[in-house]
Amino acid sequence: MPHAADRDIARRVASRYRRPWHRDYARAKLRMDPVYDAVAEVVDGEQPLLDIGCGLGLLGFYLRERGWRGDYLGVDFDASKVAEARRAVNGEANLVFDDGIAQRLPPFHGHVALLDVLHYLGRDEQSALLREAAARIAPGAALVVRSVLRDRGWRFRATVVEEWFLYAVRWMRSPAKHYPLRADIEQPLLDAGLAVDVHPLWGRTPFNSFVIVARRPRT
Numbered sequence: 001m002p003h004a005a006d007r008d009i010a011r012r013v014a015s016r017y018r019r020p021w022h023r024d025y026a027r028a029k030l031r032m033d034p035v036y037d038a039v040a041e042v043v044d045g046e047q048p049l050l051d052i053g054c055g056l057g058l059l060g061f062y063l064r065e066r067g068w069r070g071d072y073l074g075v076d077f078d079a080s081k082v083a084e085a086r087r088a089v090n091g092e093a094n095l096v097f098d099d100g101i102a103q104r105l106p107p108f109h110g111h112v113a114l115l116d117v118l119h120y121l122g123r124d125e126q127s128a129l130l131r132e133a134a135a136r137i138a139p140g141a142a143l144v145v146r147s148v149l150r151d152r153g154w155r156f157r158a159t160v161v162e163e164w165f166l167y168a169v170r171w172m173r174s175p176a177k178h179y180p181l182r183a184d185i186e187q188p189l190l191d192a193g194l195a196v197d198v199h200p201l202w203g204r205t206p207f208n209s210f211v212i213v214a215r216r217p218r219t
Contacts (some may be wrong), residue, residue: 006110009062010026010027010030010031010066011027012018012065013026013030013058013062013065014026014030015089016088016089016090016117017056017084017174018084018088019167022056022084023047025056025136026056029058032203032205033203034201034203035116035201035209035211036058036059036062036063037116038183038211039059039063039113039144040063040066040068041070042111042142042213043063043111043142043144044068044070045068045069046070046140047070047110047111047138047140047141048071048072048073048108048111049071049111049113050073050075050105050106050108050133050136051072051073051074051075051112051113051115052076052112052113052114052117052129052133053075053076053078053114053116053117054074054075054081054082054085054097055078055095056081056084056085056088057074057082057084057085057089057095059074059115060072060074061087061088061095064092064095070110071094071096071110072093072094072095072096073098073106073108074095074096074098075097075098075100075105075106076097076098076099077100077173078099078173082097082098082099083099085097090128090201099110104176105132105133105136108136108139110136110137111134111138111141111142111143112133112136112137112141112142112144112217113143113144114129114133114143114146114147115144115146116146116147116148117129118130118145118147118180119147119148119163119176119177119178119179120172120174120175120176120177120178121177121178122178123180123184123211126180126184126185126218127184127188129183130145130189131132131188131189131191131192133145134188134189134192134214135192137192137194137214137216139216139217139218140216140217141215141216142196142213143189143209143212143213143214144202144212144213144214145212145213146209146210146211146212147180147185147212147215148179148209149179149181149185149208149210150180151183151208153208154206155202155208156179156208158206158207158208159207159208159209160176160179162207163175182198182210185212186198189212189214192214193216194214194215194216195214195215195216195217196212197212197213197214198210198211198212199211
């Protein structure tokens with residue numbers, strides 16, 4: 001099972017950032033959230049990675065600490081977070097950040113990560129983005145989606161409260177718009193010819209997070 005980053009990796013990634021609250025956030029996020037390890041277990045050095053909704057760039061910096069040296073492109077509509085990610089690169093090669101809007105994806109062919117993005121979009125926008133992301137998956141590569149899934153459990157209710165709080169304090173610039181069902185995510189990926197696996201990824205959090213790994217078979 002995926003695990004969170006060890007203390008040394010979390011500390012080294014956090015040290016890249018100039019602002020104390022970004023350093024604190026990076027350390028806590030990497031220590032508690034298993035999603036970064038989940039992506040590291042999927043990607044390889046042969047394929048580049050497109051990180052949609054990259055935020056401060058934690059995934060790219062974490063993968064570097066894990067020894068991955070592929071080309072990384074992070075995109076996010078939050079220009080302030082992208083600016084901080086660019087500062088944190090410190091001249092390192094093949095780590096590129098762009099503040100283009102996530103739905104307008106650049107040409108790309110490789111792995112794609114889509115972490116904690118979908119519920120900030122409407123239902124039709126989610127389907128369109130999943131199709132666009134799937135079209136960029138190379139043979140032998142994968143799309144890794146982490147998303148809250150809508151159900152009646154307490155974890156889902158806890159996630160809704162957390163999202164309200166993050167928007168209220170303006171950490172997130174957009175409120176949650178639509179919490180997808182599992183089928184809302186799976187079907188566009190199956191239609192694109194990808195093999196889909198879905199499993200919980202709660203880690204040490206109370207949130208209703210799932211990871212969806214959609215692979216394109218090698219030809």
